[in-house]
Amino acid sequence: MIILGLVGNPASGKSAVGEAVQQCGAPWINADLVAKEVLDAPPQRAALQQAFGDDVIASTGPIDRAKLAEQVFGDDPASTDRLRRLESIVHPATRQRIRQQLVDLAVDQTTMCVLEVPLMFESDWDVVCDAIWCVDAPWSRRCRWAEKRGWTPDELRRRQDKQLSIQQKARRSNWLIHNDGTLDDLRNRVARRLAQWSGRPSSDVTWPIEVSRWFDPASAHCHFVRP
């Protein structure tokens, strides 16, 4: 199975690229969504309550993600300590679930899947990827998209500062996507790049696209999850 990694700045369009590749027939694993499920699982809830108290999690009811975000995405060292604590609670089970999803896809003879992990390099997921695409967009657009999630520009900046810089991410990726057009432009750029990667002229691109007809899974360089 070919694993295409997606990384980039927060609120830059990684998931939009993930959805575009998924439309080409490659299942999409989104680490943010996996981590969300893990955060609500009973062992992690119990650990969170112990670490962060009733302020972020009452004994019943959902975890207050906004309050937790306030506690961990600050600029001060105490916030960084709390973020490390949160990661130590959430990351091991998240890693395990992602690994299992990859194995399941490989067992199903999937040709290609997309693995979107904001902390791709920080958590060493890059080593399982056959290629990595890095997504970025102009700051003004990202602020607009972040605002729709209720984040201020300062909140967007603070989250970004907790990650490797976009220059470091781009340097360690195979392709930097500037998400500066429409969603249709993005989708078509993705399709053209997939065509190029599979050795087809990009003029060949006509929708619908099926990556299983374009790629030979045996060409995957990483056999980590081969059953």
Ligand SMILES: CC(C)(COP(=O)(O)OP(=O)(O)OC[C@H]1O[C@@H](n2cnc3c(N)ncnc32)[C@H](O)[C@@H]1O)[C@@H](O)C(=O)NCCC(=O)NCCS
């Ligand atoms: C603090 C939490 C509850 C805030 O939830 P919220 O719904 O506001 O954000 P969401 O989870 O959708 O993340 C949005 C973006 O924030 C950034 N972000 C999230 N966690 C981290 C982190 N540990 N370090 C740096 N940036 C992060 C990423 O760019 C991510 O795409 C949540 O982000 C969390 O549980 N984080 C720890 C788990 C984690 O590291 N997830 C990242 C993928 S493994």
Ligand SMILES: Nc1ncnc2c1ncn2[C@@H]1O[C@H](COP(=O)(O)OP(=O)(O)OP(=O)(O)O)[C@@H](O)[C@H]1O
């Ligand atoms: N080219 C575009 N034109 C218009 N809207 C876009 C474009 N690219 C992304 N968006 C929108 O911007 C928002 C943020 O995009 P997306 O969720 O893909 O970012 P992300 O990088 O995955 O964010 P994060 O990792 O922080 O969760 C979404 O609502 C998405 O639909």
